[in-house]
Amino acid sequence: NAGVTQTPKFQVLKTGQSMTLQCAQDMNHNSMYWYRQDPGMGLRLIYYSASEGTTDKGEVPNGYNVSRLNKREFSLRLESAAPSQTSVYFCASSPRRNTYSNQPQHFGDGTRLSIL
């Protein structure tokens, strides 16, 4: 009963290093999302993938890239990490919205990333 799994759980990087955060879901959901949460802030959407093969920018996409590898997996890449990207990153998934119902997003437990 895993739901949404994120790896790693913790990571420390130096400024300028690159890293990929992994996310996988086993609920056969079509849509996947990456958020960041900073102290005193709500969750802010970085990128999302409405369905396999598509990705779109969210509210704060600068400095990030994403790959929807297949229906299960959605990765987030920092090409050149900056201290401003120190945050907790959450991946989420949801079924595609249909006309007659809304479905909540289901979240992983997060990746805590520190950039020195």
Add this chain to the structure above:
Amino acid sequence: DQQVKQNSPSLSVQEGRISILNCDYTNSMFDYFLWYKKYPAEGPTFLISISSIKDKNEDGRFTVFLNKSAKHLSLHIVPSQPGDSAVYFCAAKGSGGSNYKLTFGKGTLLTVNP
């Protein structure tokens, strides 16, 4: 420009009493609203939702009220329990082309004292 606002960063209540968490929104295109609960070091967990065609939705101890004219929703927890102590996020989703994206408030830390 914050579209979903939770103006109370924290709330403290006694066990057994009612907890009322408030949320205001500015975007009239929002048509679906959710509350998430978050414990430290865990991801947010879906709690309860409401569609804009309703004004109330109840699930056990949790009730969400929606006042569309005031662009206001609230979460009532009755009776409150110490295990309810967590950060509560209000979120909203729009219709049309942006119907996949959730906009979150900053959260309210609820502390239920035994």
